[in-house]
Amino acid sequence: MPKTPPPEAEAGQAAFAAALLDADAPIPADVAKIRGQAPEKRFAVYRNNVVVSLISALASAYPTVKRLVGAQFFDAMAGVYVREHPPISPMMIFYGAAFPGWVESFPPAETVPYLGGVARLERARREAYHAADIEPFTMEQFQAVASGVAPERMPELRFTAHPSLRLVRSAHPVFSIWADQNGHDVPVRQGGEDVMIIRPRSEVTMRQTPPGGFTFLSAMSAGQTLAAAAASAEAETQGFDLASHLTAALESGVFSGVKAPEG
Amino acid sequence: MADFTCEADIPARTGVGLKPEHYDAVLAAPEGTSDGSAHVAWFEIHCENYMGDGGPPHAALRAIRERFPISAHGVGLSIGAERGLDPEHLARLKKLVAWCDPGLFSEHLAWSTHDSGFLNDLLPVPYNEETVARVSDHISQVQDVVGRRMLLENPSTYLQFETSTLSEIDFLKEIAARSGCGLLLDVNNVYVSAVNHGYSAEAYLEGFPLDLVGEVHLGGHAEDEDDFGDPLLIDAHDRAVIDPVWALYDQVIAAIGPRPTLIEWDNDVPEWETLAAEARRADAVLARYANAKDAAA
Amino acid sequence: MSNTAKSATVIGAVAVAVASVAAMHGNTPAEAAAKEKCYGISLAGQNDCAAGPGTTCAGTSTVDYQGNAWTLVPAGDCVLYSTDASDEVYKLPATADGAPREGALDALERDIPSA
Structure with a gap:
């Protein structure tokens, strides 16, 4: 099989943002190399901050959903969601509006058919709280x-x-x-x-x-x-x-x- | 440059970051104190947490601000972003500042919003002329809309940019000169970045424009290591302030006298009393230099 | 609006219903007078400016649930509830119940109207 060339690293915030949500994307070209190397672990701090903080925002918005499927499953499921639906707004109090509907069509969760409904309840409670x-x-x-x-x-x-x-x-x-x-x-x-x-x-x-x-x-x-x-x-x-x-x-x-x- | 009013009602004492876990403890304390310790003189909020339409967060903040000065610390403006500021978010900030009437208002030297969305982290910027111009413009815009002078906080960073041409200090000085903003000196961030990038935190502070400092932050950090096994400190706000950071804090307060000082503890939030104990320690430093100043006068 | 809704029967029924509600003695819940101390902090949600968990964890690994890589199955308290439509009682006997229970922050009523 022909070997796919590694993607070319680009600079600026577009490249930085893309690499945050995609661990396979190259580290942006303008990030300073250390001893000739792109600083993988240093960049990983930002990757982790973004993904983990968003998973944690979902966990605090949907605690009963998390309890129902267990922490390991929830974190993995939320990890998929945050990459597909990163927040638009800086207000974490409202992050995850699309999560209930998304959960309902998430194949690995189909053995828990009521999960999306419980998520809708939790979302409704969050909205009522901040109304x-x-x-x-x-x-x-x-x-x-x-x-x-x-x-x-x-x-x-x-x-x-x-x-x-x-x-x-x-x-x-x-x-x-x-x-x-x-x-x-x-x-x-x-x-x-x-x-x-x-x-x-x-x-x-x-x-x-x-x-x-x-x-x-x-x-x-x-x-x-x-x-x-x-x-x-x-x-x-x-x-x-x-x-x-x-x-x-x-x-x-x-x-x-x-x-x-x-x- | 516009002339911004700045209510100086945050005392040069210790405050702590307000966490929902502590609402009841704070409000249960006798009038005029916080849990009897009397060492927590004010509270700082993260603006975005109070940008809902109403509800218990607003009720708690209203109750607390009747008894304590409040400082507003934004975490979502994305002042360092290549794209323009979000006018809707600016409007929300203006509304919050209008009703909450904070004694201090600050934001971060960082970006978090891109076309792909809000990334919920304080991401680094290269230190060069292009960024100076962009950040200065953004701060001027914020100050015009909000009607307050802003304090810009120095960041904790984990990497640097090939495209940086200025030192962090020259970068901050230039932005302050152009926008008229003040600075929020996070001493833990100074320590974290100094270790991560291999420079002297003491020397950094000697070069810092301390006369622009309107507020000081102290917090705890975690330790990790990079690809080469070199120390990599993470600004986790999940533990007590370490002694080397206290020593740097002492250096700062000795140089400029007492300034409003915040203890930040956002992850693994401890019991109220643990937080109050950190506040007492900072307050002791402030008291020592306040007395020294009085004695010299 | 449908003709049904406009029918005299409905108008009469609504008028009677409203009249009966309007004739009730004042019965506003006493909640307004209660001291508001509970902030329901579990619902608060947070922005903060702290960094997270360091250099190794979820941020650097992706899980492809469409491929064969997804091996996780829901394993929390969902095992307490049957999803078999023939089960009248959805909750299975709590044989191995050790699930943590958190205190109720909310008033909870099974049904309205209670009358």
Whole structure:
């Protein structure tokens, strides 16, 4: 077989960046040689810093995923991810947005079909944690608004979702698995689960929503009217109880405001 | 050159890097002290960790800044990058500085962002005229947007460039002259780079423009070796400051008098008390030279 | 919007539902008054300016999962959960359970609505 010539080293930050994420790439031409040699181990310090710090950022964002697959598997998997998806933004608090979807299509992890769903939960928790601080719209505030709306206009009410609200739907019992992994005593049963993540004030809270809840809240947070959201939920779940879902949503601080019908 | 306001509310005392692990310990301390030690006079944040929209990090910072001066230390601006500064990141920094109102504001002589993304490390630059011009422009831009004088930190480096034509000191001096920035002298970085590249840290400090130093950093480093078995020190911030670095620190403070001094400990973060003990040691040095100055006056 | 959603039945149902919610006695959770001490630091995430682990480790080796080089299999707590669709109880009996449990930082409720 013909021998492939070693790639030509280039200079500057493009070459430096390329060599950081590819251990087979040559050390940039402008890096000072030591005793006539490219300083492999010195350059390796930067290679390691970049890759290990990014793996560590993923590990702190996805601790339950790491526990589920074990440290060795997680670090190897994350090592592949960080090379395929290096961060765009300098804010490590948000690194790894694409990780849940990527995990779902990562062949070596396919024996753990719920892994991506658990990652979605962890991502949602991280986003809720850093979301804007806005006082949730209270039951009392709602009652005050509702008292000024004619009954026939009630279906036209639209709510604004609290900025920390995240909804996760999975075909797997990801809420129960997360809870079981994080010190809560819950049975983990076969079947999909819908989860609502919210941080109305200081603490991130997570609740499994009953049938219809996910669809109702998704529609409400997309700005649909109360009637449309209720109809979507009813279409999915017969006997959807609007009053109890609306009460629970208000008591959980899911909304930050309501828009009364105009005119 | 614009005239930048700089609130001098960071005392020439010891501060420590603020870690989430210590929020509760810091806030549990009696008013006017930090855990009773009274030797931690201020805290430094890594700006990027407080650039979310809100939440507990903001709440903790608001609570802590009510009781302690805060210094803002950026780690993601990529001032040494060949490409221009990220305007979105600059805007986030401006917003943070506006609400947090730090007493000092600093960043690194390094780059971390390229077209391929953010590399999450402080990468080295060659010391030459081209880099001087680029870094000076970037710092001027940062100072204009943020409205503060910036302190530029000397780096720990593990390799050098064929394309360097200036010493690190001449390089820093020229950038400070052109941009009007001050300098953050990281004494551990001086030691690490001196060992890694085989020069004298004492001689480096004798040549350093100490009058520009607005803040001093101290931290721990790890030891490794290069391809030839020569020592290669790594700026790991994962342990206590070593005695040779304390000796260099003494040399600096003896020369310029007390300056705000930070203990950095970012990996394997210890119990609060261990960190406070490091702070006490730095505070003792500062107190000794403050007293000497008073006695001489 | 569909005709169904506009139907008189739905309008009536929504009006009744809202009216029943509006008629409830004020019942806002007491969380606002609670002293906010928990910062949930496990969620904090970090940028820092420290260097990492030295000259030898993950940064200098790549693992090709598409070739034959990938020999790792998930080996953490995932072994606690069955993925067999015929298992009603997804969690296997915790025979060898020694998994570390961390303290709960979050309020956790199984379901809403609770009523």
